[in-house]
Amino acid sequence: MSTKDFLEKDYYKALGVAKDASAADIKKAYRKLARELHPDKNPGDATAEARFKEVSEAYDVLSDSSRRREYDEARSLFGAGGFPGGFPGGFRPGPGGAGGTTSFDLNDLFGQAGGRTAAGGGFSDLLGGLFGGGRGRAGATPTRGADVETEVTLDFPEAVRGVTVPLQLASPARCRTCSGNGARPGTAPRQCPACLGTGLITRNQGAFAFSEPCRECRGTGSVIDDPCPDCRGSGVTTQTSTITVKIPAGVADGQRIRLAGKGAPGARGGPAGDLFVRVHVRQHQLFGRKGDDLTLALPITFPEAVLGATVRVPTMDGTVTLKIPAGTASGRTFRVRGRGVPKRAGTSAGDLLVTVEVAVPKNLSADAREALEKYVAAQPDDPRPHITAAVDGRA
Numbered sequence: 001m002s003t004k005d006f007l008e009k010d011y012y013k014a015l016g017v018a019k020d021a022s023a024a025d026i027k028k029a030y031r032k033l034a035r036e037l038h039p040d041k042n043p044g045d046a047t048a049e050a051r052f053k054e055v056s057e058a059y060d061v062l063s064d065s066s067r068r069r070e071y072d073e074a075r076s077l078f079g080a081g082g083f084p085g086g087f088p089g090g091f092r093p094g095p096g097g098a099g100g101t102t103s104f105d106l107n108d109l110f111g112q113a114g115g116r117t118a119a120g121g122g123f124s125d126l127l128g129g130l131f132g133g134g135r136g137r138a139g140a141t142p143t144r145g146a147d148v149e150t151e152v153t154l155d156f157p158e159a160v161r162g163v164t165v166p167l168q169l170a171s172p173a174r175c176r177t178c179s180g181n182g183a184r185p186g187t188a189p190r191q192c193p194a195c196l197g198t199g200l201i202t203r204n205q206g207a208f209a210f211s212e213p214c215r216e217c218r219g220t221g222s223v224i225d226d227p228c229p230d231c232r233g234s235g236v237t238t239q240t241s242t243i244t245v246k247i248p249a250g251v252a253d254g255q256r257i258r259l260a261g262k263g264a265p266g267a268r269g270g271p272a273g274d275l276f277v278r279v280h281v282r283q284h285q286l287f288g289r290k291g292d293d294l295t296l297a298l299p300i301t302f303p304e305a306v307l308g309a310t311v312r313v314p315t316m317d318g319t320v321t322l323k324i325p326a327g328t329a330s331g332r333t334f335r336v337r338g339r340g341v342p343k344r345a346g347t348s349a350g351d352l353l354v355t356v357e358v359a360v361p362k363n364l365s366a367d368a369r370e371a372l373e374k375y376v377a378a379q380p381d382d383p384r385p386h387i388t389a390a391v392d393g394r395a
């Protein structure tokens, strides 16, 4: 008779007595029923025979004070017949190997006779399905893989246009030398003698078997006498792998890109973690960025600003001709449509913003100086009348 029977069967009801019935009442009820249902009295009556067995089983438990106590305890803890409807909801299975939390060994608790090795136990199967197929081994809970963070440095045009880059990732992976079992090649781990390979030590308390990770083997179920020289027995080494990552167009310096499911693989059927790529962008010798717009500083001469000019300017995508109108002030910005960060999902293409700066020559030839002096004489404009007024106290 197992704990599962305790939870499924109502022995008090079988005997028709109250839960607080005295031992004498239980005995009396049993005798009466046993007489009525006895197979000698009911030849060929299958229902009576089943009832007789039920009553006998109930009396076996309830007439023994310590077994009756275990039975009551089991049903008050988990609720009469409460499993599986009410059980897994508030229950967190498995210590996951961490923290040493004590947990119930579900197979001991609910498995058929023979415990965790029993095949086809209804509850074991149910829990196996619920919790990722582990059968009473410590840490059978599926675990999501860790998030992995890495960095990549892109050239400016790569960031603007988007690029596919190979990324080197260093991540823990199964040791190739020992195929992950942690033992020196040619040797093998042996079954842990303390837990007989189960990874769990079970102790009994009342009606229950409580299990905790085995300390001898730290829940792994095996002991390594001669550790693998490469992973020192852990079965895990750091390995670099290269994955190809598509960086979208328009990524900015310092931005973090999340690639779902490209992180560390999950354990025991859990999902993989995410890969976060921190992007650095090298400066461009000509262009800057302002969101989806590119910027370009364009020096022009004073005569070009005054008289106007046609200037060829580079873009990320060939050259364009920019017309500087006559009388353009230094610092004025011209917009070249569609020559910024390319169009991508949910955005329109950015522009190229060209800002002109009037360049001032530091050295003048004698002829140029003479020409400039002539210019001053011919055009004696005051470019700052408001300042002059303020200085003269006329404002």
Ligand SMILES: [Zn+2]
Pocket (backbone or CB within 6 Å): 192, 193, 194, 195, 196, 197, 198, 199, 200, 214, 215, 216, 217, 218, 219, 220, 221, 222
């Ligand atoms: Zn062990």
Ligand SMILES: [Zn+2]
Pocket (backbone or CB within 6 Å): 175, 176, 177, 178, 179, 180, 181, 182, 183, 228, 229, 230, 231, 232, 233, 234, 235, 236
């Ligand atoms: Zn190894």
